[in-house]
Amino acid sequence: MESNQLQSIKQHGEILAQSITRLSKFYEGFSTPLDTELQILRGHLAGQPNFTLAALSINKLNREIQSAQANIKKYTGDTVSQLEQAVKAYQTVFKQDIQVKQKSAQVLVALHQPIANLFALQALCVEVANLFSHIKRLPDNIDDSVKRPEDKPPSDHLYKAILAELNQLIDTYASKLPDDEQLANLRSKLAEGMTEEELLKSCLMIIRLVVNDSLSEASLTGKVIQSLHSALGSLNKNVNTSIEQSQLSFAARQRTDHQIRTQLDSIEDALKQSPSLETLKQQAQAHVSTIASSLDHREEAEKREQEALMSLLTAMQGQLVHLQKQTQFYRRKLAEQLISSHTDTLTRLPNRQAYNDRLQQEAELAQQSGLPLALAIADLDHFKSINDKFGHAAGDKTLQVVGKHFRSVLDEQDFIARWGGEEFVLLFPGTDASALVEKLELLRTTLEKIPFKFKEEKISISASFGGASFKNNESPEDVFERADKHLYQAKHSGRNCVVTDQDKS
Numbered sequence: 001m002e003s004n005q006l007q008s009i010k011q012h013g014e015i016l017a018q019s020i021t022r023l024s025k026f027y028e029g030f031s032t033p034l035d036t037e038l039q040i041l042r043g044h045l046a047g048q049p050n051f052t053l054a055a056l057s058i059n060k061l062n063r064e065i066q067s068a069q070a071n072i073k074k075y076t077g078d079t080v081s082q083l084e085q086a087v088k089a090y091q092t093v094f095k096q097d098i099q100v101k102q103k104s105a106q107v108l109v110a111l112h113q114p115i116a117n118l119f120a121l122q123a124l125c126v127e128v129a130n131l132f133s134h135i136k137r138l139p140d141n142i143d144d145s146v147k148r149p150e151d152k153p154p155s156d157h158l159y160k161a162i163l164a165e166l167n168q169l170i171d172t173y174a175s176k177l178p179d180d181e182q183l184a185n186l187r188s189k190l191a192e193g194m195t196e197e198e199l200l201k202s203c204l205m206i207i208r209l210v211v212n213d214s215l216s217e218a219s220l221t222g223k224v225i226q227s228l229h230s231a232l233g234s235l236n237k238n239v240n241t242s243i244e245q246s247q248l249s250f251a252a253r254q255r256t257d258h259q260i261r262t263q264l265d266s267i268e269d270a271l272k273q274s275p276s277l278e279t280l281k282q283q284a285q286a287h288v289s290t291i292a293s294s295l296d297h298r299e300e301a302e303k304r305e306q307e308a309l310m311s312l313l314t315a316m317q318g319q320l321v322h323l324q325k326q327t328q329f330y331r332r333k334l335a336e337q338l339i340s341s342h343t344d345t346l347t348r349l350p351n352r353q354a355y356n357d358r359l360q361q362e363a364e365l366a367q368q369s370g371l372p373l374a375l376a377i378a379d380l381d382h383f384k385s386i387n388d389k390f391g392h393a394a395g396d397k398t399l400q401v402v403g404k405h406f407r408s409v410l411d412e413q414d415f416i417a418r419w420g421g422e423e424f425v426l427l428f429p430g431t432d433a434s435a436l437v438e439k440l441e442l443l444r445t446t447l448e449k450i451p452f453k454f455k456e457e458k459i460s461i462s463a464s465f466g467g468a469s470f471k472n473n474e475s476p477e478d479v480f481e482r483a484d485k486h487l488y489q490a491k492h493s494g495r496n497c498v499v500t501d502q503d504k505s
């Protein structure tokens with residue numbers, strides 16, 4: 001009997017351990033503590049399962065899942081910064097409108113508050129959407145002083161700034177919606193230039209896209225997290241129920257064992273004290289039948305217990321499968337988001353966000369190791385004329401070829417990202433000031449040799465470079481500013497040249 005029971009517990013433990021193994025595979029790499037805890041849980045379920053320790057382990061797992069929310073926090077941060085960009089652009093455009101100015105300022109304050117959860121993010125998105133609903137009143141509301149004649153595209157600083165922001169937002173969404181015609185049209189119209197009214201309408205379209213996307217991301221991620229929590233909660237509840245059942249069955253078995261022992265003691269007493277063989281026979285029969293009935297009860301109870309345990313394990317297995325599916329979906333989604341949020345859609349190079357992340361890493365590494373670090377900005381020369389002369393598609397193609405070329409010339413450890421427009425930003429770990437000049441010269445000279453041909457016309461493309469090396473305790477912003485100044489000098493010295501800190505001294 002005892003061995004039957006052991007056998008059954010062993011089988012159940014094995015089923016659960018198998019499910020946990022599958023779950024571990026899906027979670028693998030998601031987070032190291034999660035991997036470790038799943039391994040511990042597998043240990044508790046291997047051989048003779050220890051449900052008490054397994055319950056503790058599942059509680060820990062619950063906590064680890066919660067820490068996955070830190071990732072969500074990062075995505076929340078990205079969404080908030082996109083919303084902030086959009087609100088700022090909107091605020092600048094409607095600067096004449098006091099009401100908009102006040103409301104935008106309120107929304108910006110709200111965007112700077114800590115965001116407790118995805119629902120709070122959703123509320124912020126709704127707030128931004130409400131703010132932008134003002135644009136519906138655009139034709140009556142917009143100040144005449146900011147209107148321009150239809151045929152004269154505006155070219156002031158503000159217009160350029162909005163254009164750059166819009167281009168960046170379009171890049172972000174183009175990868176998510178590659179077949180969106182409206183987005184593709186908008187991209188080419190932006191490159192051709194547009195009136196302020198058209199620009200405002202484009203702003204509205206992109207803003208709607210950002211808000212809708214943020215809302216759907218927030219609700220999707222919220223649903224997944226909720227589902228993971230509820231699945232782990234049910235699992236935990238089931239393990240606790242199983243422990244309670246085991247305790248109850250143990251007590252019941254103890255009671256039956258006690259009854260059997262009492263009956264056996266009574267037989268022994270009867271053997272000693274019985275006056276005749278006939279009486280002894282009768283007493284022994286009565287005791288044997290009581291023992292037989294106790295054993296029957298015990299067997300039935302064990303069968304019931306086994307059935308209950310089996311159905312509990314089946315339910316747990318179902319929950320684990322559900323959990324696996326959710327986790328797989330969630331991991332894929334996170335990976336996709338991470339890649340698309342760090343890649344420039346046109347050149348497939350890392351984008352500005354990726355550059356910011358990498359810059360932080362490289363600056364920290366350089367500080368720890370004491371190795372040199374340099375950065376540079378590359379800006380194509382007279383790029384506008386390529387667009388003007390050969391069309392926007394030729395301009396796009398040029399950016400792709402140049403991006404690919406720069407990447408192929410650079411060493412593996414060097415980093416390049418598209419900063420925006422016709423500008424690229426580069427990081428050179430372990431590169432000192434003179435090596436920086438050599439590397440930038442190599443990029444420059446090899447670029448001008450690429451044979452570009454548009455509409456049968458051979459043209460040469462060149463770029464200007466501004467480079468700077470990190471000095472002790474210098475902030476990345478200061479180094480970037482210096483590189484930018486050097487780039488400005490390069491442009492004003494006739495273009496197609498490299499200017500770095502070395503040229504200054």
Ligand SMILES: Nc1nc2c(ncn2[C@@H]2O[C@H](COP(=O)(O)OP(=O)(O)OP(=O)(O)O)[C@@H](O)[C@H]2O)c(=O)[nH]1
Nearest residue numbers: 191379380381382383384385387392395396421422
């Ligand atoms: N085709 C294409 N053009 C772009 C893209 N992003 C920005 N541009 C264009 O790049 C041009 C940049 O022009 P400018 O800032 O005047 O610079 P430039 O003509 O290179 O002149 P210099 O930098 O002074 O040598 C503008 O016409 C933008 O419309 C893009 O993704 N594709």
